[in-house]
Amino acid sequence: MDLYYIKGILILTGINMIAVLGLSLLTGFTGLFSFGHAAFMAIGAYTAATMTVKFGLPFIPAILIGGIAAGLVSIIIGRLTLNLKGDYFCIATLGMGEAIKLILDNVQYFGGARGWPGIPLNTTLLIVVIFDILAVIVLINIINSRHGRNMIAIREEELASQIIGINVFKYKMMSLIISAVYAGIAGGLFAHYMGFLQPKMFQLIKSTELTIIVIFGGLGSISGSVLGTAVLTALPEILRDFSEWRFVIYGAAVIFIMVARPQGLMGGQEFTFQGLKRLVRRVIPQKKTLPHSGGGN
Amino acid sequence: MSKKLLVLAVCVVLILTTVLAGCTSKQSNTIKVGWIGSLTGDQAVWGQSELNTIKMLFDEINNNGGVLGKKLEVIGYDTKGDATEAVNAVKRLVSQDKVVAIIGPNSSGSAIAISSILEQYKVPDIATVATNPKVTVVDGKVKPYNFRVCFIDPYQGAVAAGYAYEVLKFKKAAILYDVTDEYSQGLTEFFEKSFKAMGGEIVAKEGFKAGDVDFRAQLSKIKAANPDVIFLPYFYKEVALTAKQAKDLGIKATLMGGDGWPSDVLLQMAGDAINGGYFINHVSYDDPVVQDYKNKYYQKYGKWPELNGYLAYDAVMVLVDAIKRAGSADSEKIKEALETTNLQGITGKIMISKDTHNPEGKEAVVIKIVDGKYVFQQKYAPKQQ
Amino acid sequence: MNEFLQQLINGLSIGSVYALMAVGYSLVYSIMNFSNFAHGGVIMFGAYFGYFFLKSLGLPFYMALLLAGGLAAILAVIVEKIAYSPLRRRNAPFLYYIISAMGASIFMENIVVATIGPTFLTYPNVISVEPIKLGNLSIGRLDLMMFIISAVSLILLVYIIDYTKVGKAIQATAYNMKASALMGINTDLIIIIVFALGGALAGIAGVLFGMKYTVYPQIGNITLKSFIAAVFGGLGSLPGAVIGSVLLGLIETLVSGYFSSQYRDLISFALLIFILIVRPVGLMGKVVEDKA
Numbered sequence: 001m002d003l004y005y006i007k008g009i010l011i012l013t014g015i016n017m018i019a020v021l022g023l024s025l026l027t028g029f030t031g032l033f034s035f036g037h038a039a040f041m042a043i044g045a046y047t048a049a050t051m052t053v054k055f056g057l058p059f060i061p062a063i064l065i066g067g068i069a070a071g072l073v074s075i076i077i078g079r080l081t082l083n084l085k086g087d088y089f090c091i092a093t094l095g096m097g098e099a100i101k102l103i104l105d106n107v108q109y110f111g112g113a114r115g116w117p118g119i120p121l122n123t124t125l126l127i128v129v130i131f132d133i134l135a136v137i138v139l140i141n142i143i144n145s146r147h148g149r150n151m152i153a154i155r156e157e158e159l160a161s162q163i164i165g166i167n168v169f170k171y172k173m174m175s176l177i178i179s180a181v182y183a184g185i186a187g188g189l190f191a192h193y194m195g196f197l198q199p200k201m202f203q204l205i206k207s208t209e210l211t212i213i214v215i216f217g218g219l220g221s222i223s224g225s226v227l228g229t230a231v232l233t234a235l236p237e238i239l240r241d242f243s244e245w246r247f248v249i250y251g252a253a254v255i256f257i258m259v260a261r262p263q264g265l266m267g268g269q270e271f272t273f274q275g276l277k278r279l280v281r282r283v284i285p286q287k288k289t290l291p292h293s294g295g296g297n
Numbered sequence: 298m299s300k301k302l303l304v305l306a307v308c309v310v311l312i313l314t315t316v317l318a319g320c321t322s323k324q325s326n327t328i329k330v331g332w333i334g335s336l337t338g339d340q341a342v343w344g345q346s347e348l349n350t351i352k353m354l355f356d357e358i359n360n361n362g363g364v365l366g367k368k369l370e371v372i373g374y375d376t377k378g379d380a381t382e383a384v385n386a387v388k389r390l391v392s393q394d395k396v397v398a399i400i401g402p403n404s405s406g407s408a409i410a411i412s413s414i415l416e417q418y419k420v421p422d423i424a425t426v427a428t429n430p431k432v433t434v435v436d437g438k439v440k441p442y443n444f445r446v447c448f449i450d451p452y453q454g455a456v457a458a459g460y461a462y463e464v465l466k467f468k469k470a471a472i473l474y475d476v477t478d479e480y481s482q483g484l485t486e487f488f489e490k491s492f493k494a495m496g497g498e499i500v501a502k503e504g505f506k507a508g509d510v511d512f513r514a515q516l517s518k519i520k521a522a523n524p525d526v527i528f529l530p531y532f533y534k535e536v537a538l539t540a541k542q543a544k545d546l547g548i549k550a551t552l553m554g555g556d557g558w559p560s561d562v563l564l565q566m567a568g569d570a571i572n573g574g575y576f577i578n579h580v581s582y583d584d585p586v587v588q589d590y591k592n593k594y595y596q597k598y599g600k601w602p603e604l605n606g607y608l609a610y611d612a613v614m615v616l617v618d619a620i621k622r623a624g625s626a627d628s629e630k631i632k633e634a635l636e637t638t639n640l641q642g643i644t645g646k647i648m649i650s651k652d653t654h655n656p657e658g659k660e661a662v663v664i665k666i667v668d669g670k671y672v673f674q675q676k677y678a679p680k681q682q
Numbered sequence: 683m684n685e686f687l688q689q690l691i692n693g694l695s696i697g698s699v700y701a702l703m704a705v706g707y708s709l710v711y712s713i714m715n716f717s718n719f720a721h722g723g724v725i726m727f728g729a730y731f732g733y734f735f736l737k738s739l740g741l742p743f744y745m746a747l748l749l750a751g752g753l754a755a756i757l758a759v760i761v762e763k764i765a766y767s768p769l770r771r772r773n774a775p776f777l778y779y780i781i782s783a784m785g786a787s788i789f790m791e792n793i794v795v796a797t798i799g800p801t802f803l804t805y806p807n808v809i810s811v812e813p814i815k816l817g818n819l820s821i822g823r824l825d826l827m828m829f830i831i832s833a834v835s836l837i838l839l840v841y842i843i844d845y846t847k848v849g850k851a852i853q854a855t856a857y858n859m860k861a862s863a864l865m866g867i868n869t870d871l872i873i874i875i876v877f878a879l880g881g882a883l884a885g886i887a888g889v890l891f892g893m894k895y896t897v898y899p900q901i902g903n904i905t906l907k908s909f910i911a912a913v914f915g916g917l918g919s920l921p922g923a924v925i926g927s928v929l930l931g932l933i934e935t936l937v938s939g940y941f942s943s944q945y946r947d948l949i950s951f952a953l954l955i956f957i958l959i960v961r962p963v964g965l966m967g968k969v970v971e972d973k974a
Contacts, residue, residue: 004392004418008385033777080955084962086776087717091913092958094906095951102506102948105477114479115380117409117431196410198380200477204906208784215781237385240374247337247792254785258778259768337792339900341800476944504944508903510895513692514938514946521685534802538895545813545822546688566804566896 007125013233014128015189018135020213020225022182027211028219029143030175031155032082033090036097037183038206040070042199043100044184045191046110049119052192059122063188070184071177073100078176082169097207104199115198123193131189135182139222142178151175152220216257327370328363328626330355330616331390331399333383333407334425334605336375339507339532342560343403346603347425348373350590351400353597354613364620372396376407383407384414391418397620397628398423400612403605405429406479408443415442421632423615425608426556426579428453429483433654444635444654446611446647447579448661450480453555454487454530455679456661457577461526461553462495464677465575471501471524471550473515473539475531478507484530484555491679500524505535512539513546520548532557537566544570551575559604564669574666580607580644581662581673587643611642615649684818689939690932695825697931699894701924702832702887703908704915705839706880708923712856713876716776717909717917719783720761722902723790724881728754728888729897730794733803743808747831747889754885755878761786762877787902794899803897828890835886836924839879843920852876856918914954916967926965 019041026032048066051057057065081092105113142148150171153161162168191197209232217228235253239246332351334344348371355369363369372394374386383402390396391414398421402408405427412432415422424432424445433443461467470492475481489499501522503515516539519527527543527550529536536558543552552574559578563571580587590610594602615638616631623630638649650657663674703725710718731753735746765782809827813820843849854862855872863869891901908927915926933953938946957965 005385005388008388012381012385027777031777033780080959084958087711087917088913088958088962088964090717090780091910092955095910095954099948099951102477102945105482106944113475113477113482114429114431115406115409117412117435121413194381194384194410195413196380196406198406198479200406201379201381212781212784215778219777237389240386240389245792245796246375247788248796251785251787251789251792255765255782255789256785258774258782258785259765337795337800339800341795503938504942504946506947508900510904511692511696513695514689514935515943517685517688517692518939518943534896534898546820547813547815547818562802562804566802 009234009237011123011125011128011193013230014125014132015123015186015193016210016213016233017132017186017226017229018189019183019186019210020217020229021135021139021222022179022186023210024214024217024219024222024225025139025142025151025182026175026179027214028221028225029148029155030151030172031158032172032175033086033211034093034176034179035090035204035207035211036077036093036095036100037179037210038202038204039097039100040074040180040183041187041190041206042104042202043070043073044187045197045202046104046116046187047184048188049116049191049197050110052120052122053118059120059192063185063192066188066191067181067184070187071181074177074180075173078173082172082176094204094207097202097204101199101202104202111197113199115196117196119191119195119197121192121195123189128189131185135185136222136226143222147171147174155220212254216254327368328365328620329370329372329394329396331387331394331396332371332373332401333376333386333390333399333411334373334401334403335378336373338378340378340403342562343426343603343605344375344401346606347401347403347609349598350594350602350606350609351613353594354610358617364617365624365626367626369617371400376402376404378404378407380404380406380410384410387411387414387422391415391420396420397626398616398631400609400616401425403427403608404479405432405483408432408445412440412443416440418628419632420628421635423612423635425612426605428556429479439652439654442632444615444649446608446615446642446644446656447556448659449655450483451487452679453577453661454484454489455491456663456677457484457528457530457553457555458488458491458495458497459679460575460577460663460677461528462492462497463680465526465551467497467525467551469498469500469524470526470528471503471519471522472499472528472530473503473505473512473519474529475507475535476504478531480557481531485528488528488530509535510538511542513542516543516546516548519550520546524550526551526553529554530557533560533563534566537563537571540567540570540574556604559664559671561601564666568669571666572668575674576664576666577677578662578664579604579659581664582671583673584643590643607644611644611647614640614642615647685939688819689935691819691821691825692939693932693935694928695822695829695931696935697928698825698829698832699887699891700908700911700927700931702835702883702890703905704912704923704927705836705920706883706887707905707908708912708915708918708920709839709876709880709883711912712918712920713852713859713873714766714779715918716779717783718880719780719909720765720786720790721880721884722905723787724754724758724761724884725888725891725905726794726899726901727757727790728885729892729901730798730803730888731885732889732892733805733897736806736808737803747886750889751882751885754888755881758877758881758884759874762873791899791902798899800899803892805893805897808893824894828894831886831890835883836920839883840920842879848872848875910950910954913964914957916964919964919966922964922966929965 023037044066047069048062051062051065077096081089084092110116150166154168213228213232217224236246332348334347335341336344351371355371359368376383376386400423403426408424408427409432421442426447428450430449433440472485474485501519529539554576556578558576618640619631619634623634636651640647645659647656660676660678663677664671665674707721728750732746732750735741735749765786766779769778809823813822851867851872855869859869911927911930912923915922934950937949
């Protein structure tokens with residue numbers, strides 16, 4: 001068991017987690033499906049790298065600028081697409097994702113399809129963990145606020161929310177922007193972990209991976225997203241010994257989760273101490289209620 | 298309730314397994330060598346060829362006493378052709394599996410991404426068919442732990458351009474390339490530069506995206522520009538489709554490409570349409586030097602090796618030679634020995650330069666496809682510009 | 683002018699491929715109201731089935747085509763039973779179906795890689811490869827055949843839906859599943875039939891695609907274009923799917939030929955967004971209002 005390898009996986013998990021947390025606000029709490037979020041990661045990544053490499057900015061500000069850049073782009077995208085319904089929005093986000101990747105492939109300033117090596121390796125496990133904690137805290141605050149409740153209302157019943165006066169468009173836009181900023185920050189951290197960027201790191205498959213994790217962890221649950229990221233980032237590594245069968249198992253696992261437990265790991269609940277106590281009590285039967293129990297009596 | 302419990306238990310087990318993932322037992326009488334490449338994904342055919350070759354060779358060497366009295370063991374991981382996976386795989390190889398050297402990848406993107414890990418752990422890597430110059434040299438500085446056994450894209454582009462202009466006397470060229478692929482972009486840039494520098498004219502330059510299967514829009518446009526030669530610097534599947542579609546459209550220009558072409562599948566898929574095409578390769582499959590390996594591979598695996606296999610063969614030879622000269626299985630000593638490599642591989646002379654870690658002066662081979670067979674034309678080196 | 687006509691032909695021929703794929707997808711959407719991303723996997727299997735029948739069993743072409751379509755239909759129903767039925771029974775929101783569909787498509791693509799292998803397989807030539815020449819224009823024989831087979835399949839489908847009892851039942855279920863069930867229509871059976879029809883179309887599309895562009899596990903990814911075409915034409919509308927596909931094929935080709943092939947997809951997506959802004963349900967989509 002070696003820490004260097006494990007640390008690498010933990011860093012990647014932590015980075016994914018930030019993007020997933022952002023996406024969970026959009027999909028889990030506001031009910032909008034996006035298949036283009038990898039593009040926001042890409043924007044964050046390339047912007048942050050540009051700041052550190054070409055403009056010599058220090059690391060943390062560069063990451064934040066990356067996040068802001070992603071947020072700004074999301075405003076444009078949101079304006080154009082948030083009025084579309086369900087599947088139409090999905091396809092539109094998918095298109096956006098592909099379009100941004102294609103632009104990056106062609107722009108040689110960013111290395112084009114051949115990629116951009118030589119990005120300083122500033123991301124450490126500590127920094128990622130700090131960002132993760134901050135991300136969770138901010139998200140919890142948003143969810144528990146009036147804004148968060150409005151978003152959940154929109155997810156549950158959009159028409160009714162509109163009737164009682166919630167500005168649906170404004171909240172959808174808000175959740176899109178926040179999710180984009182999160183993804184952008186994750187992208188910036190990713191760029192400075194790999195030291196190298198290529199547009200094909202941000203393909204459709206990455207966007208679908210993120211969405212699958214959100215669903216897996218359970219829509220509307222922050223702890224679900226955290227747990228889900230941990231499990232689903234680790235899964236391909238654990239299955240490494242199975243080489244070609246890795247993704248067969250992964251695909252089957254996804255179907256299984258959906259069929260067996262579609263509410264995801266946490267089922268829309270949060271990880272609380274009471275919940276933990278209840279779970280423990282269910283697992284370990286009370287000695288009072290069972291006539292025969294193992295062990296001394 | 299029991300279902301919830303089951304799901305939770307499964308998750309706990311999964312998380313624990315991550316932490317305990319792969320504690321390998323140590324045997325001090327083997328030399329562990331890592332390999333990374335695509336075992337799944339679009340380039341899986343090549344990755345498999347490489348890994349098969351290495352396994353076959355290691356078996357042979359071990360049966361003859363091994364190296365320095367120890368047996369060689371290969372630990373291979375799949376990268377899916379993805380740089381992030383490559384990074385994970387290499388981290389596992391160097392820190393957990395404790396390999397002394399790594400062979401592969403064939404993808405330049407992966408090779409570049411892993412360089413910082415190699416430097417940190419001081420483990421050398423020999424890339425097989427990664428042709429992007431930045432794998433070994435970035436901003437004029439050599440990457441101390443990256444090596445390769447193949448020529449690089451600037452060289453390949455110059456060879457293609459030179460052969461087209463000087464030998465085949467083509468003055469007008471068109472290019473169709475994959476904008477999303479690093480290899481294709483690189484080779485296009487160097488071909489264009491060289492061709493223009495010699496006085497040639499690029500009459501059309503069209504692009505497509507990986508995954509596209511229909512090129513007739515671009516080909517119709519190219520046809521209207523009337524080139525002598527169309528350069529197709531990408532991989533055999535799309536080349537085969539392009540060739541067929543070009544024939545459908547009645548295009549008469551000669552087709553030309555790089556080392557992404559050679560594969561039995563190309564001939565099978567393109568059939569008649571690719572006859573008369575030329576491509577640049579690292580080796581000629583008819584070269585007597587490679588027949589032994591070729592036949593052994595066919596006997597063992599039931600199919601002919603891909604180009605990658607030949608280069609993997611030479612990578613193994615280079616590594617084994619370095620270990621012997623270093624006199625030990627210490628990765629730092631192996632790295633130093635690699636820098637002075639000078640041997641004759643089956644793909645040509647491999648003389649690693651200390652400044653670039655590339656095999657300098659390695660000749661390229663021009664192959665023409667005639668009647669569904671690869672026919673060696675000549676070895677060609679571009680004139681210095 | 684010549685080049686323009688040739689590009690038109692190119693565009694139409696790509697469009698007809700997209701159309702066949704898009705219709706099956708739109709059909710399922712009209713009933714189930716979700717995007718069946720596993721459709722691509724069924725198309726890919728169709729291509730492999732056809733290859734097997736033609737190459738290993740040496741069956742005549744039309745038989746191989748029909749058998750492949752049949753097997754694909756069965757596969758589609760199996761996917762429905764495993765991945766979607768359980769979700770239907772618990773009234774899961776449509777988002778879950780999409781994820782399950784993705785899992786299915788990842789599973790299908792990789793099981794082929796793991797078992798049959800990733801090498802590209804070439805169909806034996808069933809038709810002469812010489813294109814038909816009209817002056818300076820060239821029309822591939824294979825393209826013509828594909829166009830005809832697509833047209834025939836679509837006409838058959840329209841016939842089934844508009845003129846048979848089963849078709850009427852399908853229309854009713856698409857309109858309102860619960861009410862149809864109340865009227866005595868066996869909606870479970872209807873769903874199976876719809877998936878089977880979609881699957882059959884997918885199978886045929888797969889065979890045609892494989893003939894033209896070879897067989898490989900990643901064929902499912904091409905169907906992304908047909909999803910876009912279906913959205914473009916209006917989800918749930920069969921004529922919309924066809925028109926959307928043909929238009930997409932034409933637009934792609936003309937943009938590639940006259941503007942920039944490098945940025946082709948960018949422009950196509952921009953157009954898609956533009957259309958969706960002007961007409962949010964696509965060209966011929968049914969306007970879905972929330973229950974008020």
